[in-house]
Amino acid sequence: MIKFREGTPITESAVPPGPMDRKWVDYRSKCRLVSPANKQRLTVIVVGAGLAGASAAATLAQLGYNVKVFVYHDSPRRAHSIAAQGGINAAKNYQGDGDSIYRLFYDTIKGGDYRSREANVWRLAEVSANIIDQSVALGVPFAREYGGLLANRSFGGVQVQRTFYARGQTGQQLLLGAYSAMMRWVDRKKIEYFPYHEMLDVVLIDGKARGVIVRNLLTGELKRYSGHAVVLATGGYSNVFYLSTNAMNSNVTAAWRAHKRGAYFANPAFTQIHPTCLPAEGKYQSKLTLMSESLRNDGRVWVPKEEADVERVRSGRIKPADIPEEKRDYFLERMYPAFGNLVPRDVAARAIKKMCDAGFSVIPEGDAVFLDFKDAIARLGRDVIDQRYGNLFEMYEKITGESPWDTPMKIYPAPHYTMGGLWVDYKLQTNVPGLFAIGECNFSDHGANRLGASALMQGLADGYFVLPYTIGDYLADEIRTPLPDTQAPAFDQAEKEVRSLMEKIYQIGGNTSVDELHRTFGRIMWDYCGISRTAEGLQKAYGMVCDIEERFWKDVKVPGKLDEKNSELEKAQRLLDFIQLGKLMIIDAFHRNESCGGHFREEYQTPEGEPLRNDEEYAYAAAWEYTGTDEPVLHKEPLQFEVVKPSVRSYK
Amino acid sequence: MSKTINLTLKVWRQSGPNDKGGFETYSLQNVSTRMSFLEMLDVLNQQLIAEGKRPVEFEHDCREGICGACSLVINGRPHGPNYRTTTCQLHMRHFKDGETIYIEPFRADAFPVVKDLIVDRSAFDRIMAAGGYISVNTGSPQDANNIPVPKPKADKAFDAAECIGCGACVAACPNASAMLFVAAKVSHLSLLPQGEPERERRVRRMIEAMDAEGFGHCTNTGACSIECPKAIPQEFINRLNREFLRASFITEITDD
Numbered sequence: 001m002i003k004f005r006e007g008t009p010i011t012e013s014a015v016p017p018g019p020m021d022r023k024w025v026d027y028r029s030k031c032r033l034v035s036p037a038n039k040q041r042l043t044v045i046v047v048g049a050g051l052a053g054a055s056a057a058a059t060l061a062q063l064g065y066n067v068k069v070f071v072y073h074d075s076p077r078r079a080h081s082i083a084a085q086g087g088i089n090a091a092k093n094y095q096g097d098g099d100s101i102y103r104l105f106y107d108t109i110k111g112g113d114y115r116s117r118e119a120n121v122w123r124l125a126e127v128s129a130n131i132i133d134q135s136v137a138l139g140v141p142f143a144r145e146y147g148g149l150l151a152n153r154s155f156g157g158v159q160v161q162r163t164f165y166a167r168g169q170t171g172q173q174l175l176l177g178a179y180s181a182m183m184r185w186v187d188r189k190k191i192e193y194f195p196y197h198e199m200l201d202v203v204l205i206d207g208k209a210r211g212v213i214v215r216n217l218l219t220g221e222l223k224r225y226s227g228h229a230v231v232l233a234t235g236g237y238s239n240v241f242y243l244s245t246n247a248m249n250s251n252v253t254a255a256w257r258a259h260k261r262g263a264y265f266a267n268p269a270f271t272q273i274h275p276t277c278l279p280a281e282g283k284y285q286s287k288l289t290l291m292s293e294s295l296r297n298d299g300r301v302w303v304p305k306e307e308a309d310v311e312r313v314r315s316g317r318i319k320p321a322d323i324p325e326e327k328r329d330y331f332l333e334r335m336y337p338a339f340g341n342l343v344p345r346d347v348a349a350r351a352i353k354k355m356c357d358a359g360f361s362v363i364p365e366g367d368a369v370f371l372d373f374k375d376a377i378a379r380l381g382r383d384v385i386d387q388r389y390g391n392l393f394e395m396y397e398k399i400t401g402e403s404p405w406d407t408p409m410k411i412y413p414a415p416h417y418t419m420g421g422l423w424v425d426y427k428l429q430t431n432v433p434g435l436f437a438i439g440e441c442n443f444s445d446h447g448a449n450r451l452g453a454s455a456l457m458q459g460l461a462d463g464y465f466v467l468p469y470t471i472g473d474y475l476a477d478e479i480r481t482p483l484p485d486t487q488a489p490a491f492d493q494a495e496k497e498v499r500s501l502m503e504k505i506y507q508i509g510g511n512t513s514v515d516e517l518h519r520t521f522g523r524i525m526w527d528y529c530g531i532s533r534t535a536e537g538l539q540k541a542y543g544m545v546c547d548i549e550e551r552f553w554k555d556v557k558v559p560g561k562l563d564e565k566n567s568e569l570e571k572a573q574r575l576l577d578f579i580q581l582g583k584l585m586i587i588d589a590f591h592r593n594e595s596c597g598g599h600f601r602e603e604y605q606t607p608e609g610e611p612l613r614n615d616e617e618y619a620y621a622a623a624w625e626y627t628g629t630d631e632p633v634l635h636k637e638p639l640q641f642e643v644v645k646p647s648v649r650s651y652k
Numbered sequence: 653m654s655k656t657i658n659l660t661l662k663v664w665r666q667s668g669p670n671d672k673g674g675f676e677t678y679s680l681q682n683v684s685t686r687m688s689f690l691e692m693l694d695v696l697n698q699q700l701i702a703e704g705k706r707p708v709e710f711e712h713d714c715r716e717g718i719c720g721a722c723s724l725v726i727n728g729r730p731h732g733p734n735y736r737t738t739t740c741q742l743h744m745r746h747f748k749d750g751e752t753i754y755i756e757p758f759r760a761d762a763f764p765v766v767k768d769l770i771v772d773r774s775a776f777d778r779i780m781a782a783g784g785y786i787s788v789n790t791g792s793p794q795d796a797n798n799i800p801v802p803k804p805k806a807d808k809a810f811d812a813a814e815c816i817g818c819g820a821c822v823a824a825c826p827n828a829s830a831m832l833f834v835a836a837k838v839s840h841l842s843l844l845p846q847g848e849p850e851r852e853r854r855v856r857r858m859i860e861a862m863d864a865e866g867f868g869h870c871t872n873t874g875a876c877s878i879e880c881p882k883a884i885p886q887e888f889i890n891r892l893n894r895e896f897l898r899a900s901f902i903t904e905i906t907d908d
Contacts, residue, residue, distance in 0.1 A: 059790040074711065074770075075777050077817055078719045094797065130792070137793035139786045139846050141801075141810040148800030166810065172718055173813060180785035187781040195774060218766060247713040282684055284691045287715045395717075398741050399688075464790045513701045515694070560706055564668070565767045567709055568701070 002542050002590050003631040010623060010637035014425040015119040020643050021101070024123040027426075028469055032476035039064035042475050043483055045212055045227035046070070047199045047254050050079030051171075051456060052439025053233030054178035055463030057193075061185035063468060065475075068225055069182070069193040070214050072249060072570075076193060077179045080235060080247040081459060084171025085292050087155060087163035088456040090128040095152050099160040101125045106644055107158045108454060112419070112447020113597035113613065114646040115270070115621070117639060119426055120444045127465040128457055132164055134464055138177040142166050155293075155452045163453045168292065168391055174456055178463070197223070198570065199254045200502075202230055202261050202435060203494045209435035210484040211491060213498045217570060220563035222499060224491045226484035228475055229434045231467065232258060233459075236418035236440040238271065240578045240585065241530065242522025243280050245290045245416035251574040252581050255422050255441050263430040264423035264623035264635060266443035268581065269589035272450055272598045273531050275348035277414035278399060279368035283519075288414035289399060291371075292392055293452055296341045298376035298385065299409070301352070303360040303369050305329045314364045320408050321374070331355055338652050346449060346598050346611075349413035353531045356412070363410055372408035413531060417455060419446040419598065420588075423623040423637070427470035428462060431623075434478075436471060438462035443621065448597025505572050506562055510555030514571040517556055518578070521548045525582050529589050532600045538590040545586065546630075549579050584624055584632060591634065594618045608652060615646050656682040657749040661696065663708055664756040666765050673765065675754070685745040689732060690715060690722065692744055693755075710769040715740040717881065720816035723823070724769055725756040730820035730879045738818065738881040758819055760828035762866045773819045775865040776833060782861035783854040784837045786846050805843055812839040814882045821876035821884075827868030832876040834862050835892035836884050842895055852899035859896055 016023045034042065043066040046057045053069065054076060061067045069076065091104040104125035109116060132150070136142065142164050143151040152161040166173040185191040194214070201213040203224070211226035237252035238244035259265045276295055277288045304310045305327050312318045332351055333340045343351075356367035377385050382405075386393075393404045400410075422430050422437035424444050429436050439459040446454065485491075528541030552575065560566040595604040595611030596618070604612040619641075625633040659680045666673030680699070683692055690712050697707035713721040717738040724739045726732035732742045747753065755769065763771040801809075813836070821832035838855050841847035847854070870889060877886050 055790070062789050073713065073721065074773055075817065077777075078713055078721050080714060080719070082719050083714045083716050092796075132796045133793045134788075134790060136796040136799060137786065137788040137846055139809075139841050139844050141806055141813050141840070141844070142796075144801055144803045144806045146803045148802050148806075149797045169718065169814065172816075173810075176813065180780065181788075181790070183777065183781040184785040184787060186777075187783075195777075247719060248715060249713050281686060284684065284687050284695055286688070286691050286694055289716055395741075398737065399743065401686075401743065401745050468790070513698055515698065557701060559701055559704070565709055565770065568707060 002539055002587055004587055004591060005631055005633045007625060007633040007635050010635050012425070013117065013637060014427050015117070016426065020118065020122050023119050024126055031469055031473040034472050034475050034479060036064050038479040040066070042066065042478060043068065043227040044229050044231060044471065045225060046231045046233060047212065048079065048233035048235060049076035049179070049182065049193070050081035050233060050235060050439060051175055051178055051459030052463040053079070053231070054175065054182045055460050056231055056233060056438060056467050057191055058178060058181035058185055059464055059468045060471070061190035067185070067191045068227065069191055070197045070199055070212065071193070071195055072198040072217060074195050076182060076195070077176065079175060080250050081175045081456070082172045083247065084456055085168045085290070086294070087153065087165035087170045087453040088131065088174065089155070089162050089453045090132045090164060090457065091125055091162060092129050092132060094150060095161045097160045099162050103160060104128060104162065108445070108451060109447070109644050110649070111449055111451035113449050113611070113649065114447065114615070114619070114641065115267070115596055115639065116445055116447030117621070118641060118643055123466065124445050124458060124461050127461045130465055131457060131460045135174055135177050135460070138181055140166065140173045140177040158451070171456055174460065178460070200257060200498045200573070201494045202258045203490050204261055204432065205484060205488060205490045208433045211486065213491070213494050218565050220561070220566065222495055224486040224495060226486050226491070228478045228481060228483070229436065229471055231436045231438060231471070232422065232441055233438045233463065234441045236421070237578070237581060238415040238418055240522065240582055241415045241526045242518050243285060243288050243414065243526070245274060245277060245288050245414050248287060251578070253574050253577045255437070256577040256581055258422060258430070258432070258435060259626050261432065262626070263432045263435055264625055265421070265584060266423035266621050266623040267420035267448070267588065268585040268624065269529065269592060269599050270419035270448045270597065271415055272345065272417040272419060273349040273413045274416040275345055275352055275413045276371060276411045277416070278396070279363060279410055279412035280366050281363060282365055290414070290416060291396065291409065291411060293345070295371060295389060295392060296348070298380070298388065299341065299371040299373050300330055300375060301332045301341055301369055301371055302328045302330045303355050303362060307359065310360055310362065313362055320362070320370055320372070336652060346600065349531050350600060352413055366412070368410040368412045370408035371411045373404055374408070377405070415530070417450055419443065419448060419450055423621070427473060428467055429470065429474065434474060436467060438467050448599055502562070502569070502573060505556070505576065506558050506569060508553060508556050508558065510557050512551070512555045513557055514568055514575050517548065517552060518571070518575050521545065521575070521579060521582065524548065525585070529586050532602050533589050534602045535590060538586050542583065542586045542590070545579060545582050552576060552579060583630070587632060588622055588624065592618055592622065610649070613646070613648070619646070655685050657685060657744065657747065657751070659683055659747065660752040662752060662754045665708070665768055668767055669764055683744055685743070687744045688715070688740060689726070689742040689744065690740050708769060709767045712740055717741040718816060720818040723758045723771065723818060723820070725758060725823055727754050730758060730823040731881050736881060736883045758823035760822045760867070762828065762830070763819060763822060775830070775867070776817055776819065778865065779830070779834060779858055779861045780837065783850070783857035784841070786841060787850060799845055801844060809840050809843040812836045812843070812884065812888050815884055816882060818881065820879050820881060822867065824875040824879035825868065826873060826875065827871060829870045830862050830865070830867040831870040831889050831892065832880060832884055834858050835888040838895055839888040839891045851895070852902060855892070855895045855899045
């Protein structure tokens, strides 16, 4: 049974007064500062070193704070930001095509289906240009024109060219830039970094975040570190679905453990499904690989019209090319004649799922549709297509062994980004004083749907340009606070709880491996809380996930020892947190009786099958409070739209 | 269509840095040729867990060939038999039914084994900390377009910047030299105008750090570029040597 209570609304989100375009300027001018002498006495703990964490750590160290960085990887350079392909948006207007801070702000608010906080988004657009300057100064090799100036390209959902890119490896190059900035301060002893250390708890003293409990993944040792503030930069939770485009180790544990200590978790049901990924085939599949959105510029999505052809193509008796034009259903072009194959991500994903659910999947195990370049190759020639997509074709062939030059790609939607996350105010501070959340792990900027090339922008905006100011405003009150003693009772208590939970999991001694249970659980989340959702389905899923949780405690099996490198133990702890998050996602999806962005409730759609928002009742961020029971408390943060008037999106 | 193969795996098992370690033999049946190499190891681990044995520890994360976490020496070759391919992007269709596959960790004194197939590559981070950056503070840098970079130069810098820091170059080298890694990093930054002010200091400090970590010397075997999953070319090693030589001539002027 899905249960929740409604608590007091959130009335304080620290948004400064004044006109929208003055808020951040005024805030920066008026927020409190910490003198250089005092900064040296303050320690900030940063968890995670992706774009947000590494850029924050470098900047805080440069300001004079002592910084401790914890990552579970062997090196800070491995964070999943590295896998982002397409690009990063910035309102530079280098192309003179009418771009401005307002337009980037407007596109992001609209793209988020009017479920994000205007002041945060404005600030994001405002600092976007600085990110490009900063990254170039750090040596990030963005694409350039022959004149030596920076190149731009278009991205989905906007009418200007504002995306900066570094071949298909923009995330890698931006992360290496932030990582190098961070390593410079490691060399200067202002940053101490701890590879192979996973955060398992945040320690609160008198209600303020004062430290963390981490586990050394190589020795199993639990360790305590204290600081004057704690910054979580721990990424998203798409791996709740087991199969996603996220890296294998991406997890929600740091954010979830903070949630259990009192930090609200906002809009957990807002997850983004990317339409063009390699499909899951077979039980062994471990992850889903994204194929860039740009492919839909020239590729046509189709399935056979006749079930007999579906059957024959699945069994390999005929090739896709053998099916004549009149027997193909180019269903995106049929359903959305105005936008065709280039409908937004959520719309394309739902249409593809619909066709596969109706029995038109073109692969024998699992679901997939064709993405065909035959016509584009005929129209534009092989050279043009090779220039545009050659590297993607090569990657596809490397994985599948099939060449998109000869036969259409097989693709299916997959989870790849989570808009939801820890609730933060304008200062990126959670409701727990001294606990900050930046990058994908917070909920703040993308509302119910994120636009392409905006994740990199947000991570670096938070880390380079926002947090370093706002955290100073908090630390100004802490200059007389000595570095908290890690022998304090709160540290004892937190470590004891972490240890006892870990030992309890370790001692279950069941028969099911962590991966097997995660796969079963992820499938439930995908089927009932994925591309589309219904109240009935969510209720059913809630019961199923409760059963999974019960099964976890009875039947999970963790081999190896506690005091050694033990990947199964790491995964088991993360799985438990994912399961608990899964329950909250279902509750959140169930409570939101509307469709918006990535949250599609089948009961709430227009006669044409488009999402039907309900601004009267649901124009709020849902911030959930952990209660330790199956009845979380909902705190609503109302969203006011001063600048943009919410309207309906249509792509017909 | 997918088919299945049967394999014999000889996997390096080592319980910790101080353990001697050795090969264990496992038999794996009905491996789908559509699997990736790491998924094949996942299946092996599921089998080991079911048998009550300790699963094999190996590094992996993005499984898209970009994070550089995966490693492994497969049948004597870092990242396996395919050109320009990380282990995570290697698929089982490249192996034959009945084949015996040897799987070992990257081997180098500067990369001590942590457990089973995991090695400690933190030496790379220490080399980076010694100088693999441009010293610029966060704040208000000049407009990005105030620093024009000729496209061919930017492209060349990018070719070097593609390095994923996996360490295959070290594992491939008979001397366990880290020259290709350092060459990629030094070349990336020294090709760009932004990297100019620290050009000499950077190369000296990074080479010094590399030597301190115990990597071997480069004897130009070229194995590193062949095994590099991003095919970082040898010309960057030439460039590194030139940069180092150049820096050694003008040390006095730029020394800090």
